Amino acid sequence: MxxxxxxxxxxxxxxxxxxxxxxxxxxxxxxxxxxxxxxxxxxxxxxxxxxxxxxxxxxxxxxxxxxxxxxxxxxxxxxxxxxxxxxxxxxxxxxxxxxxxxxxxxxxxxxxxxxAVGAAHLMQLGHGSVAYINLGTGLSAGIVLDGHPVRGANGLAGEVGHLAVDPRGRQCPCGQRGCLETVASGSALKTYWPAGGEHPGWVLADAIAAGDTEAKLAFELLVEGAAATVRTIGVTVSPDTIVIGGGLRKIGAPLIDGIRANLEAGERKSPFLQSFMLSQRIRVVPEGMPxxxxxxxxxxxx
Ligand SMILES: [Zn+2]
Incomplete structure (x- = not known):
């Protein structure tokens, strides 16, 4: 058996x-x-x-x-x-x-x-390094090297949501200010667009399609924050592949297309950033993949 x-x-x-x-x-x-x-x-x-x-x-x-x-x-x-x-x-x-x-x-x-381990396996990303960004209610990441997870001391590797990138940014529940989670997460989206209710990611695409300008602005801010997160992980680890997963991926193609377009715009302005080829290295977890x-x-x- x-x-x-x-x-x-x-x-x-x-x-x-x-x-x-x-x-x-x-x-x-x-x-x-x-x-x-x-x-x-x-x-x-x-x-x-x-x-x-x-x-x-x-x-x-x-x-x-x-x-x-x-x-x-x-x-x-x-x-x-x-x-x-x-x-x-x-x-x-x-x-x-x-x-x-x-x-x-x-x-x-x-x-x-x-x-992150599951994404590397099911998306057949093979050997090399994978950074998996979980855009959920919060924000965190998992790093996989040649199929093995990088856990870090106390299992704390990958807590990128609490990289405090903006000392004048919003207060974060973790006690710091301007964490990436305050600009790239479901809780950030709620702050950007209070009218979106408890699960703004589920209704955002429909609201934008219906011409809701506040929803559109919230989406643009979320894309900016998510792209900043990709760049932060990108220049830290330079992974072969960056995978976007988590509940917010339910927003669908506009989210990944928006992140990619933001990265491309940054790469056009910065030969330094271009050398990381992040816009070509990002992938999204297919809907329903366990x-x-x-x-x-x-x-x-x-
Ligand atoms: Zn924080």
Whole structure:
């Protein structure tokens, strides 16, 4: 029997999980609501494993390993997560506790780092360096070198959202001013366009199409901020590929086209910037590609 690996992405509202085989081919998948708190997260993970076993027609003991992507500070060596506030988790020894309940080998990865690994694998980006920018409610990035994630001390590599680039910029919840997250994220978009409601990224394209000038200005500011983020990562790491993912990619082609046009305009003015070829190196995660779950499934082997 082929080896089967579970990959799971536990978010603040939903837990998504998949099964992949040793060649990375996708099998069963499930999407469940997340219960919050330490006990809730453990129960959600157990429920997802049970659902996948049922769909696959096997026992959960047949799974080789479980990889879990979670928000917050993750110590992958110890399988611990801290400060995952949208899961209402302050500190949880997720790998050990889930192992105690299921007998399975469990690995834990930061969710954006897992998505970066999944994007590098599913988009077949091969060897070299990949920077994955997660434009979600917040802003962060994952770096992958030759298929292996760069986690950094305390698992904190890639927190580009809190690079304070503008000392006179807006106050950020992290305690600094002018962080990239204040100009390139869902929360930035909310500030630019309060009329867009709770999830402005979902309705922005329609509002622009309907001639809403405030929505159009908000979109332009978001594109500027996202392009600044690409340049910041670009000149720091000079990755072979920069992948745009996260909830805001639902805005669709206008977002990636806008970022690319902004980068091209900068490159025309600056031979220095042109040498990084960032406008040619950016890609967007295709709609529906399960980068977070597949990356989590791969994480026990990275
Ligand atoms: Zn900040």
């Amino acid at each position: 082929t080896e089967l690996y579970v990959g799971m992405d536990i978010g603040g509202t939903k837990t998504a999980a998949v099964v992949i085989d040793a060649d990375g081919n996708l099998g069963a998948s499930t999407l469940l609501p997340t219960a919050l708190g330490n006990e809730g997260v453990l129960q959600s993970a157990e429920a997802a494993i049970a659902a996948l076993a049922e769909q696959t027609g096997c026992s959960r003991n047949d799974f080789t390993s479980v990889g879990i992507g979670v928000p917050g500070q993750v110590n992958s060596e110890l399988g611990e997560v801290r400060y995952a506030y949208n899961l209402r988790v302050e500190s949880l020894s997720l790998a050990n506790e889930l192992h105690a309940r299921t007998g399975l080998d469990v690995a834990v990865e930061n969710d954006v780092t897992a998505a 980068v977070a779950t597949v990356g989590a499934a791969l994480s026990p082997r990275t």
